Amino acid sequence: MTSESPASPHFVIVGGGTAGWMSACLLARQLGPACRYTLVESSDIGIIGVGEGSTPYLRDFFRQLGLEEHDWMPACHATYKAGIRFPGWSTQPGYESYVHPFFNEADRPLGQAFIQQANLRRRGEDVDANPADFFLAAELARQRRAPVYSQPEHSPATDYAYHFDSGLLGAFLKRHAQEQLGLQHCVDTVAAVERHPESGDITALRLQDSGQRLEGDFFIDCSGFRGLLINEALGEPFIPWGDRLFNDRAIAIPTPLEPEQDISSETTSTALGHGWAWQIPLSSRYGNGYVYSSEFISDDAAEAALRAHLGPAAEGANARRLKMRVGRVARHWRHNCVAIGLSQGFIEPLEATALMLIQFSVQHLIEALQSGGGSGTMEDLRQRYNAQINQMFDGVLEYVQTHYLLNTRDDSDYWRANRTLKPCSDRLSELLRTWDQGGDFDAVLSRHEAALMYQRPSWYCLLAGMGRFPASAAGSLALPAQASTLSGLQARASLMDQTRRFFMPHREALAPMSRGLVDSLGPNR
Numbered sequence: 001m002t003s004e005s006p007a008s009p010h011f012v013i014v015g016g017g018t019a020g021w022m023s024a025c026l027l028a029r030q031l032g033p034a035c036r037y038t039l040v041e042s043s044d045i046g047i048i049g050v051g052e053g054s055t056p057y058l059r060d061f062f063r064q065l066g067l068e069e070h071d072w073m074p075a076c077h078a079t080y081k082a083g084i085r086f087p088g089w090s091t092q093p094g095y096e097s098y099v100h101p102f103f104n105e106a107d108r109p110l111g112q113a114f115i116q117q118a119n120l121r122r123r124g125e126d127v128d129a130n131p132a133d134f135f136l137a138a139e140l141a142r143q144r145r146a147p148v149y150s151q152p153e154h155s156p157a158t159d160y161a162y163h164f165d166s167g168l169l170g171a172f173l174k175r176h177a178q179e180q181l182g183l184q185h186c187v188d189t190v191a192a193v194e195r196h197p198e199s200g201d202i203t204a205l206r207l208q209d210s211g212q213r214l215e216g217d218f219f220i221d222c223s224g225f226r227g228l229l230i231n232e233a234l235g236e237p238f239i240p241w242g243d244r245l246f247n248d249r250a251i252a253i254p255t256p257l258e259p260e261q262d263i264s265s266e267t268t269s270t271a272l273g274h275g276w277a278w279q280i281p282l283s284s285r286y287g288n289g290y291v292y293s294s295e296f297i298s299d300d301a302a303e304a305a306l307r308a309h310l311g312p313a314a315e316g317a318n319a320r321r322l323k324m325r326v327g328r329v330a331r332h333w334r335h336n337c338v339a340i341g342l343s344q345g346f347i348e349p350l351e352a353t354a355l356m357l358i359q360f361s362v363q364h365l366i367e368a369l370q371s372g373g374g375s376g377t378m379e380d381l382r383q384r385y386n387a388q389i390n391q392m393f394d395g396v397l398e399y400v401q402t403h404y405l406l407n408t409r410d411d412s413d414y415w416r417a418n419r420t421l422k423p424c425s426d427r428l429s430e431l432l433r434t435w436d437q438g439g440d441f442d443a444v445l446s447r448h449e450a451a452l453m454y455q456r457p458s459w460y461c462l463l464a465g466m467g468r469f470p471a472s473a474a475g476s477l478a479l480p481a482q483a484s485t486l487s488g489l490q491a492r493a494s495l496m497d498q499t500r501r502f503f504m505p506h507r508e509a510l511a512p513m514s515r516g517l518v519d520s521l522g523p524n525r
């Protein structure tokens with residue numbers, strides 16, 4: 001690890017939310033029994049308990065733990081996720097429901113055609129360029145099929161993610177960490193943090209109920225929005241992003257699935273009057289919620305708007321109201337403490353990136369600790385780490401903010417104000433300017449490739465999917481202007497065929513795993 005570390009360092013993780021258990025599992029799995037691990041969580045302070053969508057990187061997380069889908073998906077009521085649909089963000093005719101798909105090997109030919117046509121379209125040519133017509137994931141979601149080939153061994157690679165019940169995922173990881181990875185678990189509330197008088201490092205935590213003094217060598221702050229160690233004990237400033245992202249509240253209401261329909265394989269993020277509403281299909285229910293700005297709408301009015309949006313399905317269901325601290329800390333690693341999860345920062349959940357950032361943060365930490373800093377000092381190591389993690393957070397912020405900048409709604413001050421926000425980086429201003437002026441968008445993407453969190457197809461899908469095209473071509477979804485271009489209808493016909501032939505209906509794909517769970521629980525479950 002590092003020259004300053006003891007032979008068998010003790011990692012103390014504060015917090016038993018998803019961040020705490022993900023961090024504990026990855027650290028214990030990758031650093032192994034050479035280190036000790038203790039996770040302390042309070043029974044008085046709850047977890048946030050939402051966060052049911054993911055990105056494809058979550059597949060690597062389970063792979064790293066050596067877990068197969070059938071090991072964890074049924075236990076977490078998980079389903080497959082092919083992408084996200086965004087109805088109502090754009091009012092451009094033909095672009096009222098934008099799709100951000102996860103990309104597949106099989107997408108190459110149509111994906112290339114889409115990008116070429118998006119470039120023609122933004123230069124005024126009358127060709128189709130809506131990602132909903134050109135990507136397999138969009139068609140899989142339309143047909144409610146799982147994004148997994150029925151014969152994966154003879155098929156191209158697919159990229160997909162999952163939806164899951166976050167409470168069940170936390171419980172699953174907790175069991176795994178204790179039973180398989182030998183982690184110590186302590187239920188108590190941290191009442192005080194002790195620091196070394198000279199170095200400023202954290203030396204121990206004082207626990208409220210047991211009165212115990214829990215010593216450690218390295219502390220992981222997964223205490224949620226409060227930032228118990230990073231903000232409160234170490235005084236690291238939090239940089240709020242209220243001037244870039246307005247939403248600071250959420251309301252969550254679960255609803256039942258429709259038994260007569262198959263389970264959807266996409267998240268739906270519908271723009272409402274003062275924010276947007278998620279719908280996440282699990283195998284047992286829908287997770288729904290409204291993410292909004294308290295500056296523009298009251299909590300009561302937001303709840304009424306969400307209930308109206310959900311209709312009779314939400315009658316009698318309890319609502320949970322949540323406050324969100326949006327922004328990030330300036331430095332994630334201070335002294336012998338790294339903040340991971342909501343304590344390090346949160347970008348509102350539009351692209352469901354929080355667990356991905358947790359995973360990246362732990363992974364980079366493990367690599368940094370294993371490298372020992374090379375020839376540099378510990379301070380160099382911390383600086384490099386902080387720069388890397390900030391780049392990731394800022395890259396996600398850029399992509400998320402673009403959704404708001406591109407909206408064309410005119411039904412509230414909220415949406416108009418979002419449109420007039422300043423882009424959060426010069427890079428984003430350059431990307432938007434180049435797109436709008438018909439310049440070489442690929443060249444700008446390539447120049448910034450190393451710093452972007454979202455790659456070329458995602459940027460094209462966002463800008464084209466919202467119908468950000470010159471007025472002369474907007475709205476005309478006519479037949480192709482050039483023989484070498486494809487109409488959206490032609491593209492979709494080929495996708496429909498592939499989808500029906502090679503992919504199973506979603507429930508059918510999940511069923512063998514659930515049967516496995518029932519078998520493993522035995523007759524007396």
Ligand SMILES: Cc1cc2nc3c(=O)[nH]c(=O)nc-3n(C[C@H](O)[C@H](O)[C@H](O)COP(=O)(O)OP(=O)(O)OC[C@H]3O[C@@H](n4cnc5c(N)ncnc54)[C@H](O)[C@@H]3O)c2cc1C
Pocket residue numbers: 014015016017018019020040041042043044045046047048049050051052053054166188189190191222223224225226228250289291322323324340341342343349352353354355356
């Ligand atoms: C509305 C909303 C929607 C979201 N949607 C998504 C999504 O779709 N996808 C996604 O990836 N993420 C999403 N997230 C984010 C995701 O929920 C969180 O990143 C994730 O749950 C991790 O939370 P956490 O573990 O950092 O914090 P928490 O869940 O808040 O856990 C904090 C832990 O710290 C403990 N603690 C606090 N103080 C003390 C103390 N003094 N002593 C001992 N223990 C203490 C608590 O007991 C608790 O166990 C969403 C978040 C919100 C608000």
